[in-house]
Amino acid sequence: MEAVLSRIDEVEPEVNAWIHLDRKAALTAAKAADKRKRRPPLFGIPICVKDVIDVAGMPTTAGSANWSRTPMHDAESVARLKKAGAIVVGKGNTNEFAFGIDGRNSHWGDCHNPFDTSRISGGSSSGPAAAVASGMALGGIGTDTSGSIRVPASLCGLVGVRPTLNLVPTDGVFPLAHSYDVIGPLARTATDAEILTSVLSGEPKAKPKPAADPAELRVVVADDLVRRAGKDVAGLVMRVTEELARQGATLAHVAIPGLDAADEVHRQIQLYEVAKVHAGWFETLKDEYEDQVRSRLEEARQITATEYEAAQEERVRIVAGFDEAMKDCDVLVAPATPVAAPLLAAEMVEVNGEETLQRTALLSCVTSLSQLGSPVVTVPIGRIAGLPVGLQILGREGSDSMLLAVAKAVEVALA
Numbered sequence: 001m002e003a004v005l006s007r008i009d010e011v012e013p014e015v016n017a018w019i020h021l022d023r024k025a026a027l028t029a030a031k032a033a034d035k036r037k038r039r040p041p042l043f044g045i046p047i048c049v050k051d052v053i054d055v056a057g058m059p060t061t062a063g064s065a066n067w068s069r070t071p072m073h074d075a076e077s078v079a080r081l082k083k084a085g086a087i088v089v090g091k092g093n094t095n096e097f098a099f100g101i102d103g104r105n106s107h108w109g110d111c112h113n114p115f116d117t118s119r120i121s122g123g124s125s126s127g128p129a130a131a132v133a134s135g136m137a138l139g140g141i142g143t144d145t146s147g148s149i150r151v152p153a154s155l156c157g158l159v160g161v162r163p164t165l166n167l168v169p170t171d172g173v174f175p176l177a178h179s180y181d182v183i184g185p186l187a188r189t190a191t192d193a194e195i196l197t198s199v200l201s202g203e204p205k206a207k208p209k210p211a212a213d214p215a216e217l218r219v220v221v222a223d224d225l226v227r228r229a230g231k232d233v234a235g236l237v238m239r240v241t242e243e244l245a246r247q248g249a250t251l252a253h254v255a256i257p258g259l260d261a262a263d264e265v266h267r268q269i270q271l272y273e274v275a276k277v278h279a280g281w282f283e284t285l286k287d288e289y290e291d292q293v294r295s296r297l298e299e300a301r302q303i304t305a306t307e308y309e310a311a312q313e314e315r316v317r318i319v320a321g322f323d324e325a326m327k328d329c330d331v332l333v334a335p336a337t338p339v340a341a342p343l344l345a346a347e348m349v350e351v352n353g354e355e356t357l358q359r360t361a362l363l364s365c366v367t368s369l370s371q372l373g374s375p376v377v378t379v380p381i382g383r384i385a386g387l388p389v390g391l392q393i394l395g396r397e398g399s400d401s402m403l404l405a406v407a408k409a410v411e412v413a414l415a
Contacts, residue, residue: 001030004046004089007135014117016109017130019051020058021090029087040085041195041204047081048128048137051091052098053183054078054172062174063094063124065107066288067281075172077141077183077200084199089137092127096293098143098176099274100124101151101362106290110344113155115387119341122152122362129156129186139196140186145176146266147336147366149184150392153378154336157388159193159407160186164397165373168200177273179312180266180370190379190407197400209401211408215248218329224259225334228364230351233335233389236382240391241333243413252329257321261314262368268311271300318371322394331406332394335365336378340387365392375400379407381414 005023012018026046033044049055052062054071055078061068073079078088093111095103103111103126111126113119114134121130125142129152132140142149144162153160161184168183175181185196191208198206221241226234245251275282278297286294326332338351338361348355356364369376374397378390391410395403 001027001044001046001087004136004138011114011134012136015112015114015130015134015136017048017093017111017127017134017136019061019063019091019093019108019127022058026087026089033085033087040083041199042081042139043085045086045138046089047086048090048092048131048140049078049088050125050128050140050142051094052143052174053141055088055091058088058091060091060174062098063096063105063108066285071172073172076169078172080199080202080204081141084204086139092125092131092140092142094126095124096290097174097278098124098145098148099293099296101147101359103130103152104344112344113341115157116341118343119387120155120344122155122337122341124148125152125186129153129158129160132156132186132188133158139192141196141200142184142186143173143176144182144184144370145180146270146363146370149186150336150366150376150378150390151362153186154390155341155388157380158186158188159190159380160184160378160390161193161197161400161404162376163197163201163400164375167400175277177270179269179273190377190404190411193377193407194401194404197404201400206401209405211412212402212405213248214244214409214413217244217249217331217406217409218252219244219249220252220254220326220329220332222256222325222332222334223253224255225365225368228351229335229338232384233338233340236389237333237335237391240381240410240413244409247413254325256325256368258314258318259321259368262318262371263363265311265314265318266367266370268303268307269315271296272303272305272308275300275303315371318368322372326396330395331403334369334392334394336390336392337362338364340384340389369394373397375403377403377407379410381410
């Protein structure tokens with residue numbers, strides 16, 4: 001704990017990963033843990049919790065300057081972490097109300113990428129990702145609706161887990177879009193992520209599994225998503241899949257039916273649901289929101305119930321397309337982000353010679369996979385000009401543990 005607090009003193013002024021810190025309570029908890037004989041799975045591990053998730057006695061601001069609550073009780077996910085021995089150091093930065101993908105926040109300051117502080121960390125689980133990547137925490141807990149764990153995991157060189165939908169309770173969490181929202185970990189290795197996932201899912205005594213044997217894996221590459229990535233990222237995806245094939249994995253390539261419609265389906269469902277969350281106070285507080293968040297919420301209020309129902313029906317067809325693509329395989333892989341971390345000041349990014357809105361680019365590889373209830377693990381697969389990027393590994397519902405074993409196999413293949 002002392003090492004982590006010292007690291008915070010050293011790098012937090014440049015990274016800005018934290019909204020709230022409780023150094024005294026964290027150190028007191030660590031001293032108390034030193035006296036205990038029982039050593040649970042997360043014994044003394046310093047954790048950064050995204051500031052949309054309740055921690056008893058700490059303010060939850062959801063990254064807003066004009067909305068907050070100080071809960072008396074932990075969110076169930078936090079209670080499970082504490083019971084397993086973890087120590088919450090504080091609350092991590094986030095896009096306002098988790099409604100963003102870049103880690104920018106005009107109220108609390110932008111979160112910066114530890115690999116290059118002139119660049120974005122990715123969001124909206126920006127603080128937990130940046131804290132873990134820079135050594136200011138040993139584990140992070142975030143939420144993922146569109147890609148808010150997977151994108152910062154990719155840009156900050158971490159393993160991030162979007163668990164099976166409803167595997168981890170979401171009570172005590174400020175919602176974004178309830179039919180997509182999940183809670184999951186950010187960690188430095190697949191083994192760390194596996195331990196955190198086991199605790200969060202209510203199975204703290206689960207033993208870590210060995211890396212999957214590539215010779216027993218059937219891997220399918222989502223070519224449509226690979227084509228959305230820049231050539232450098234696509235090359236790293238191909239390198240890792242070819243290495244797995246060299247080690248015996250069966251490799252195939254697919255086009256996923258209905259994938260092009262997934263982005264619009266996600267937009268309509270997410271906007272309709274987020275509008276409902278903010279309906280009670282939006283008109284009163286609308287001038288207090290960040291400009292971009294207010295604009296998205298105004299757009300969200302235009303989505304009709306009829307459009308929402310039609311989008312949910314189309315979502316079912318998209319899921320069926322994924323099921324068909326994966327019927328003869330164990331995992332599907334795709335880039336997590338099409339590029340490495342863009343500059344904080346950049347509104348546009350270049351992908352394969354075309355200028356694209358940064359937000360559109362960062363969401364391009366993740367929102368389609370959010371339509372499913374299935375788990376997705378992001379694992380680092382290399383660097384571009386010193387900046388990390390990640391690979392998404394998608395499985396069937398309930399295959400969280402198996403996916404993390406595959407992530408370990410990727411780590412071994414690239415070691």
